[in-house]
Amino acid sequence: xxxxxxxxxxxxxxxxxxxxxxxxxxxxxxxxxxxxxxxxxxxxxxxxxxxxxxxxxxxxxxxxxxxxxxxxxxxxxxxxxxxxxxxxxxxxxxxxxxxxxxxxxxxxxxxxxxxxxxxxxxxxxxxxxxxxxxx
Amino acid sequence: xxxxxxxxxxxxxxxxxxxxxxxxxxxxxxxxxxxxxxxxxxxxxxxxxxxxxxxxxxxxxxxxxxxxxxxxxxxxxxxxxxxxxxxxxxxxxxxxxxxxxxxxxxxxxxxxxxxxxxxxxxxxxxxxxxxxxxx
Numbered sequence: 001x002x003x004x005x006x007x008x009x010x011x012x013x014x015x016x017x018x019x020x021x022x023x024x025x026x027x028x029x030x031x032x033x034x035x036x037x038x039x040x041x042x043x044x045x046x047x048x049x050x051x052x053x054x055x056x057x058x059x060x061x062x063x064x065x066x067x068x069x070x071x072x073x074x075x076x077x078x079x080x081x082x083x084x085x086x087x088x089x090x091x092x093x094x095x096x097x098x099x100x101x102x103x104x105x106x107x108x109x110x111x112x113x114x115x116x117x118x119x120x121x122x123x124x125x126x127x128x129x130x131x132x133x134x135x
Numbered sequence: 136x137x138x139x140x141x142x143x144x145x146x147x148x149x150x151x152x153x154x155x156x157x158x159x160x161x162x163x164x165x166x167x168x169x170x171x172x173x174x175x176x177x178x179x180x181x182x183x184x185x186x187x188x189x190x191x192x193x194x195x196x197x198x199x200x201x202x203x204x205x206x207x208x209x210x211x212x213x214x215x216x217x218x219x220x221x222x223x224x225x226x227x228x229x230x231x232x233x234x235x236x237x238x239x240x241x242x243x244x245x246x247x248x249x250x251x252x253x254x255x256x257x258x259x260x261x262x263x264x265x266x267x268x269x270x
Contacts, residue, residue, distance in 0.1 A: 005189045006248030024210045024217075028163045028170040035163040037172060037206035039219050054140045071172035075159045080246035082159075084174050111215035112267045113141030132247045 003133060010129030015085045018072060018129065020044050025072040027051070027091075027122075029062035036062065042070075043108045048123050049087055050094070050103050052116040063091040063120045070122050085129035087122060094119040138268060145264030150220045153207060153264065155179050160207040162186070162226075162257075164197035171197070177205075178243045183258050184222055185229070185238050187251040198226040198255045205257050220264035222257060229254040 003009075010018070019025070026037050038059045040051040049070045053059045062068070068091045075082035094100050100119050110116040138144075145153070154160075161172050173194045175186040184205045188194045197203070203226045210217035229235050235254050245251040 004249075005192065005251070006245075023212060026161060026172060026206065026208070028172045028204075030165075030170065034202060034223060035165065035170065035204040036223075037161060037163045037204055037219075037221060039206075039208045039210060039217065041210075041212075057140065067169060069163075069170040069172055071161065071174075073161070073174045075174060075176075075246070077158060077176075082174065082246065084172075086172060088169060088171075110141075111210070111217065113269055114139075116140070134248055 006133060007130040008133045010083070010085070010131055012127050015127045015129040018083060018085050019049070019087065022072045022074070025070055027059060027063070028069040028071065029059065029066070031058050031062050041111055043103065043106050045103055045106060048121045050108065050119060050121050052108060052110045053118050053120055054114060054116050055118050060093070060118050063093065065090065065092055068122060080134070081132055083129060083131040085127065087124045088126040089122045089124040091120050091122045094121050141268060142265040143268045145218070145220070145266055147262050150262045150264040153218060153220050154184070154222065157207045157209070160205055162194060162198070163204040163206065164194065164201065166193050166197050176246055178238065178241050180238055180241060183256045185243065185254060185256050187243060187245045188253050188255055189249060189251045190253055195228070195253050199228055201226060203257060215269070216267055218264060218266040220262065222259045223261040224257045224259040226255050226257045229256050
């Protein structure tokens with residue numbers, strides 16, 4: 001177990017177990033040369049992180065063919081425990097109807113009202129995670 | 136009330152009330168030309184977002200004099216409610232001892248073990264927020 005400044009570094013399997021066990025994460029992108037973070041509900045399909053967004057939204061624009069970071073975390077203030085996982089990868093708007101239908105069959109529905117007709121897929125290139133350890 | 140794709144746009148006072156009522160957020164930075172997101176526990180002092188980090192950490196390096204985004208959110212899967220606030224601003228490592236002492240007096244302690252000797256202050260330039268509305 002590798003410890004760095006009170007944080008245990010998680011291996012890739014642990015990271016994916018945490019990502020697959022969570023339903024809301026955050027996408028970090030650059031919008032007009034400025035960093036931005038958008039929460040999304042998501043699913044994992046064929047090893048990729050998939051979420052929906054609105055056509056023409058900032059997130060849609062920023063996700064088109066660029067490297068983004070997807071992050072999930074959980075923190076518990078009561079005992080100061082917590083973990084976080086970052087998935088770094090190229091994002092692309094899904095144009096493959098077969099894949100899109102499988103995403104919808106997987107039950108990925110946007111939580112907000114309004115049309116979110118774009119499905120974005122992040123193909124992971126680097127997955128890293130850290131967990132707070134005390135002791 | 137301005138609605139955009141099922142999201143109500145929050146005014147600045149609402150945004151700050153949400154930021155001040157939360158204790159864990161995420162900092163979005165660029166590390167080696169790649170986006171990264173780090174969860175932090177934080178406080179608000181003199182209208183700035185303040186958190187601690189370890190000397191020499193990626194977050195410390197990325198926070199030095201650059202524009203970063205700080206994000207807080209809350210989502211509730213049970214009724215698909217949620218909100219998020221982004222604070223965009225320049226981050227700097229605090230060198231003012233008086234300010235640093237006030238931060239510590241404010242009770243800002245890192246949750247992980249290990250020394251987190253740097254205090255980073257984000258001076259807000261733009262604050263935006265959105266809340267899911269169903270209607």
